[in-house]
Amino acid sequence: MTAPDPQTVRDWLIDLQARITDAIGSVDGQAQFLTDAWAKTPGEPLQGDGITKIMESGAVFERAGVGFSHVRGPKLPPSATQHRPELAGAPFEAMGVSLVFHPLNPYVPTVHMNVRMIAAVQPGQVPVCWFGGGMDLTPYYGFEDDCVHFHTVCRDALAPFGDDKYPRFKQWCDEYFFNKHRSEPRGIGGIFYDDFSGDTPTQGFALMQAVGDAFLPAYLPIVQRRVGMPWGERERDHQLYRRGRYVEFNLVWDRGTHFGLQSGGRTESILLSMPPLTRWAYQHQPAPGSPEAALLERFLPPRAWV
Amino acid sequence: MTAPDPQTVRDWLIDLQARITDAIGSVDGQAQFLTDAWAKTPGEPLQGDGITKIMESGAVFERAGVGFSHVRGPKLPPSATQHRPELAGAPFEAMGVSLVFHPLNPYVPTVHMNVRMIAAVQPGQVPVCWFGGGMDLTPYYGFEDDCVHFHTVCRDALAPFGDDKYPRFKQWCDEYFFNKHRSEPRGIGGIFYDDFSGDTPTQGFALMQAVGDAFLPAYLPIVQRRVGMPWGERERDHQLYRRGRYVEFNLVWDRGTHFGLQSGGRTESILLSMPPLTRWAYQHQPAPGSPEAALLERFLPPRAWV
Secondary structure (H helix, E strand, O other): OOOOOHHHHHHHHHHHHHHHHHHHHHHHOOOOOEEEEEEOOOOOOOEEEEEEEEEEOOOOEEEEEEEEEEEEEOOOOHHHOOOOHHHOOOOEEEEEEEEEEEEOOOOOOEEEEEEEEEEEOOOOOOOEEEEEEEEEEEOOOOOHHHHHHHHHHHHHHHHHHOOOHHHHHHHHHHHHOEEHHHOEEOOOEEEEEEEEOOOOOOHHHHHHHHHHHHHHHHHHHHHHHHOOOOOOHHHHHHHHHHHHHHHHHHHHHOHHHHHHHHOOOOHHHHHHHOOOEEEOOOOOOOOOOOHHHHHHHHHOOOOOOO | OOOOOHHHHHHHHHHHHHHHHHHHHHHHOOOOOEEEEEEOOOOOOOEEEEEEEEEEOOOOEEEEEEEEEEEEEOOOOHHHOOOOHHHOOOOEEEEEEEEEEEEOOOOOOEEEEEEEEEEEOOOOOOOEEEEEEEEEEEOOOOOHHHHHHHHHHHHHHHHHHOOOHHHHHHHHHHHHOEEHHHOEEOOOEEEEEEEEOOOOOOHHHHHHHHHHHHHHHHHHHHHHHHOOOOOOHHHHHHHHHHHHHHHHHHHHHOHHHHHHHHOOOOHHHHHHHOOOEEEOOOOOOOOOOOHHHHHHHHHOOOOOOO
């Protein structure tokens, strides 16, 4: 068995992006995804290209971004090689799909999904590939059914790769998507993994495909269940306030966002994850016993959902 | 001459905070500053106390926060001692006042001011003090008069300390308040300085007083000139979008914010600087020839305002 062919992975990622935007565009019905193909200019430290797809002011999605990117560089950055010091400085390529959807209805949760592959290519040697990614859910109002559904689809997607994967990747997700300055999880979790090669050269790609393919089945039924629920100013205020936590996590703690912004990545593509509208308020606390308080008390603290 | 007495500096800072909130509260007329006195719990790595004053949903100010804090620690963090390696690890105290005001009317600029003193106390030695701070203006619409006024007051405040201070601190401000990932200044600048001891032990405190005392004369006349200007949805959209840049700077690049959040500072006091409402939109560009475009083209690029 050999490492996956980069062109095969690239084609699969571009197709995944198209499948997701087609489905999400249909669900929205009102807005359409704008497609922005970009390429790095010759002379920039990173070379490569990408396709940014973004939908704003939809009926269901206030802002939904899905980015594909594929970059090549002469030297693997240290942040990508902490577990592979022997590859530091090797020529590399990295490709992936990353998405964040911010729905308008506060009863529909925000979702994030990412799948990526990094390959280090040493002259005269077989390329070394590893994979990372995952998906996680950030509700504004907690519904047991939604959390159980999302985690069940995540667990089932990982089942073919061994029973250890879901518990490990679930815990990794809980630990990673955590606002340390608030001692507060970003959402109800999901799965997160990094530096994954698998037991065989093709397992990493197969797991990436399983995660990517599981995204729509994990998320769409939740959208369909919640999108008809009536909401008003109270729910909207709560949603805008909680979105501030999303901004805080992404700009302060998320290694990918922070590294991308500080190292000259494409800002507008990296910040697809920012919410369309966000508010901050001093010492804001939900009323005791309210559904808003239940989110913090019963849903955000890490739980075994399946 | 001796180093300033910490109690004297503390008293002055608390009085400065009160003078500013009194004046800003009067200008607003509708909302009032809430006062939140806090103290670190015994056992936390940093000890100390503070007074957070915050006004929200005012007639003039949508969110206005002024924080005083005074902390003591057993070991000066490396980030505070890059120019004083001999003091790394010494017991220290740090105190300061920091403010950010976000007006409601998009024609009134956002403003930031900070004055702080750090003292390292080595057993058996004279304490070593240094000072930092400054103030800078972030308009949503450019007015030459306002920029010239703000910079003139800054220049005049620093004049007694030598003709080199304003040009140096003005350039420092332009370089510091810069969103590198956008290649864009945060605002029209002002003054910024750090690690300042002065030529005599009392000069650092005197300069801190000059900067703090200059804040109201630098800012209030601009508020008074602009607060009556009518505005609508277009101006509001532009303001909310530009506030996103403020969030990006503070959470990605501002060393104080980032260090505070990552090291266990008081989150709600650090994030007083966050705007009350903010929006993001993909590849948003102001119309050519518009006042919104003029801000980016003619006001944000660093200029000699006086």
